[in-house]
Amino acid sequence: MNSEALLKEMREAVIQGNSDAARNLAEKGLAAGVDVNKILDEGFVKGIEHVGRLWEDGEYFLPELVRGAEAMKAALAVIEPAILAGGQDRKRLGRAVIGTIEGDIHDIGKTLVAAMMTAYGFEVTDLGADVPVTTFVEKTKETGAELVCMSALLTTTMVGQKKVVDLLRERGIPAKVIVGGAPVSQDWADEIGADGYGESAVAAVEVARSLVA
Numbered sequence: 647m648n649s650e651a652l653l654k655e656m657r658e659a660v661i662q663g664n665s666d667a668a669r670n671l672a673e674k675g676l677a678a679g680v681d682v683n684k685i686l687d688e689g690f691v692k693g694i695e696h697v698g699r700l701w702e703d704g705e706y707f708l709p710e711l712v713r714g715a716e717a718m719k720a721a722l723a724v725i726e727p728a729i730l731a732g733g734q735d736r737k738r739l740g741r742a743v744i745g746t747i748e749g750d751i752h753d754i755g756k757t758l759v760a761a762m763m764t765a766y767g768f769e770v771t772d773l774g775a776d777v778p779v780t781t782f783v784e785k786t787k788e789t790g791a792e793l794v795c796m797s798a799l800l801t802t803t804m805v806g807q808k809k810v811v812d813l814l815r816e817r818g819i820p821a822k823v824i825v826g827g828a829p830v831s832q833d834w835a836d837e838i839g840a841d842g843y844g845e846s847a848v849a850a851v852e853v854a855r856s857l858v859a
Contacts, residue, residue, distance in 0.1 A: 649680045653689040656721070660693025661700075663713025665720040672724035682728050690721045694765045698848040711847065712754065715761035722764060738769050740858040742793040743785045743821075745773030747806035752799035755827065758847040759795060763854055768793075779809045786814065786821050793854055795844075798827040808838040815839070822857045826850050 647655075652675055659667040668690065675685045697714035700706035706714075742763055746756045753775040760772045771789050773781060786794050794814065798804045807825050814821060822841040825834070835843035842857055844850025 647678075649675075649678070649684075652678065652680065653684070653692075656685065656689030657693035657696065660690055660714050660717045660721070661696050663697075663710060663717050665713075665717045668717040668721040669724055672721040676724070676728050682725060686722075686725055690718055690725075691765055694718045694762060698762070698851075701846070701848050708754075712758055715758045715765075715847075718765045719761045739767040739855060740793060741769045741771075741789055741791040742795055742854065743771045743773060743782060743789060743791045744795040744797075745777035745782060746775040746797045746799070746827075747803050747810070748776055748778045749806065750798055750800050750803040751775045752797070752827075755799070755847060756795075756797040759797070759826070759844065759850045762847055762851045763795075766851055766855065768854065779806055779813060782810045783813045783817060783819065787817070787819055791821055792858055793824060794821045795824045795826070795850065795854070798825070798830055801829045804829055804834065807834075807840070811839050824850060824853055824857070 656671045659671055672685065676682065694714060697706060697711060701711050744756060744760050746753050760770050764770050771785055773785060782794060794810065796807050796810060798807055811823050824842040824844055825840045826844040830843065832843045842853035844853050
């Protein structure tokens with residue numbers, strides 16, 4: 647199989663949300679000597695971009711979006727060690743810290759955003775769910791992240807997003823903040839001084855890309 651056919655199969659694996667196929671194709675591409683950045687950019691990233699378009703067009707729903715992101719993660723688990731082992735440079739768009747705010751254990755949307763940001767070239771530190779305000783701030787300082795992405799799925803935990811923004815500013819940390827989650831809106835982002843709002847995982851990634859452009 648030539649490299650173009652292989653890249654097409656990689657794109658299709660992500661579009662179909664087939665994690666096993668994505669993982670196997672990543673290994674097959676590396677074994678065949680295809681450039682690792684080509685595998686990533688022309689294979690799997692183009693696949694997740696197509697998934698995003700299908701989501702925005704209303705042809706894909708959350709289950710398909712999650713499966714696409716999981717397939718992307720499976721491929722990345724193979725590809726990233728190869729990049730490091732080969733001493734190759736992968737262009738990074740920036741560094742991001744992401745998590746669900748303290749008191750909130752929901753993490754599907756947050757995990758999806760993290761996977762898609764990684765696919766697009768961000769170096770992502772995923773703090774998980776129920777993350778204390780101080781942990782967001784300390785990890786941002788520790789990693790030198792340019793972006794802090796926070797999810798809240800409960801109206802009772804939204805205030806934690808404001809606390810993170812306030813503490814970042816108080817400590818003079820210049821990271822830009824993106825907020826999201828079911829009860830969150832652009833008005834709320836404006837009210838707390840966040841730099842961006844992601845209505846969906848796809849939208850959040852676009853906002854992240856624009857903020858570091």
